[in-house]
Amino acid sequence: QVQLVESGGGLVKPGGSLRLSCAASGFTFSDYYMTWIRQAPGRGLEWVSYISSGGDTIYYADSVKGRFTISRDNAKNSLYLQMNSLRAEDTAVYYCARDPVVTAIDYWGQGTLVTVSS
């Protein structure tokens, strides 16, 4: 069965950095686009970034462009999100998700909480 397990969240000061990881299993990771989505406390869903199966196509939401970097290691079945220059408004649960493109985002991890506060 498809499993996505995020890790790396925690408390960080404004201006700090954090690297999130997502371990994938139960499917051929290298066949799929992957996406990061976040949800601030009590708020709606916000798409953050996606990366193509081979890693050659990457897009970011304007709110994180220039600060966040998405990457993947197909040999390790892992997805990453490097987050720099963090702001209070980046506080959210960050979800890793499988993105088959044609059939929409179909599997989500359980999420990891990132809190940016002094």
Next chain:
Amino acid sequence: DIQMTQSPSTLSASVGDRVTITCRASQSIGNWLAWYQQKPGKAPELLVYKASSLQSGVPSRFSGSGSGTEFTLTISSLQPGDFATYYCQQYNSHRTFGQGTKVEIK
């Protein structure tokens, strides 16, 4: 960027009611629209993709329709487990979510 607007933001309904949620896109997205259900403390779950295709395992009381800029999600007979927040999402150009519709008990 494509903006997605859902209405209503909150909907009060009873078990057995027929419920309709609307999602409008700021420009045409063809049929590249999905609907998700999210319960408190849980990750969202995919209900409908390509505007009207039901995801495997999703009950048939859920249905989606529309194309271009206007879409609807209908629950034909609301069940106790359907009280949740619903999000539309376009995937024609990058990805954008609507702001959500909370379906609460009347």
